Amino acid sequence: MAKPSDMPPSARMTAHVLIVDDDPTNLRACTRVLRAAGYVVDAVDDGRVAAEAIASKSYDAIISDISMPKMNGIELLQFLRDQHDDVPMILITGAPAVETAVQALDYGAYKYLVKPISPEQLEEVTQKAVRLRQMARIRRQAVEVLGSASPNDELEKNLQLALDGLWMAYQPIVDRNGELYGHEALLRSTDTSLPHPGAIINAAEKLKRLHDLGRKVRKVASVPFTEIDGHCLAPEGELFVNLHPLDLEDELLISPDAPLAKIANRVVLEITERASIDSIQDLRQRVARLRQTGYRIAIDDLGAGYAGLTSFALLEPEIVKIDMTLVRDVDQLEVKQRLIASITSLCSEMGIMVVGEGVETEAERDTLLELGCDLFQGYYIAKPGPAFPDRQW
DSSP: OOOGGGSOHHHHHHOEEEEEOSOHHHHHHHHHHHHHTTOEEEEESOHHHHHHHHHHSOOSEEEEESOOSSSOHHHHHHHHHHHOSSOOEEEEESSOOHHHHHHHHHTTOSEEEESOOOHHHHHHHHHHHHHHHHHHHHHHHHHHHHTOOOHHHHHHHHHHHHHHTEEEEEEEEEETTSOEEEEEEEEEESOOSSOSHHHHHHHHHHTTOHHHHHHHHHHHHHGGGSOBTTBOSSOSSEEEEEEOGGGGGOHHHHOTTSGGGGGGGGEEEEEOSSSOSTTOTTHHHHHHHHHHHTOEEEEEEETSTTOSHHHHHHHOOSEEEEOHHHHTTTTTOHHHHHHHHHHHHHHHHHTOEEEEEOOOSHHHHHHHHHHTOSEEESTTTOOOBSSOOOOOO
16 A cells, blocks of 8 residues: 655655644644645634635645634534535534534545644545546536536436436434324435535535525425325424525425425424525515424524524524534533523523424433524434434433
């Protein structure tokens, strides 16, 4: 097997690597190792500064710590995927967690490494990431030279494959006694051309096919909850279905003939925070029509994205879901406890139910119980799976 030092010096010198870590000792150590190996290295200690660098420069590989204030490694990865599909990102953590690892894979991280990392391991993984980036460039050049399908044609093909193989995983949501309250339907596909849900949604956004994706999701998600010959596969409880904000502009969403409309009285529509809702025309009227049909409205990812006063004022949700970044290690962090206590108190006064999302440990669950959360969801209770996974409490 070739060693990291076997890469020709010219190849290493032309490779540009970005390192992001708010720990100055780790940042200096990684920078020193890779510069000694011949890479051109930019080193920053802030995720937001890294995002600005990604938007303005071209990198062959990005190495980032996960746990950082202001903008963590997962959020930086999401930003990178919005900018570039083929830049490898290596995520490093000193506190590995199943949920974080799954998120990293969902958003297309190249590697998920756990500290401590040896200089040899860092150099080897970086070399492989750089080679992967070089291969992507060569492939793009070949497409241009050979006059093959345009990138959009290929993306269109991949999106269609993802839609053809689309299926829904379901994750239980339980109440304060551990009793089943409902399930969230989560996008999956048997095809791997677009390797994770974020890539599928990004492709639909770029190709202006969000309505096609949303309609397929809602149709497939409703199947286990629809009565056939008087029987229904789904247990009692609510069905939570994610909506991109632009789905609210789809007239078929409100149609009485839509698949979800038949079970609207047990459906909670989660407005995800991938984009602002401010630009949606006649939003109040659209939401009012959804409620008239029987749907309830939830705001997802409270504490992240665009969630804030605008979402509350315009959507007037019955349910809010606290973002998992606030839930993580809540049993150990007093600042998160105070923030979640304020959220649950205010929501209680407004008659809004609160879901603690991304619960990974018994300690997190117990702390959220004490802080007043009404509902709970996460790997500690059950992993997402085909209809319907077993749960624990």
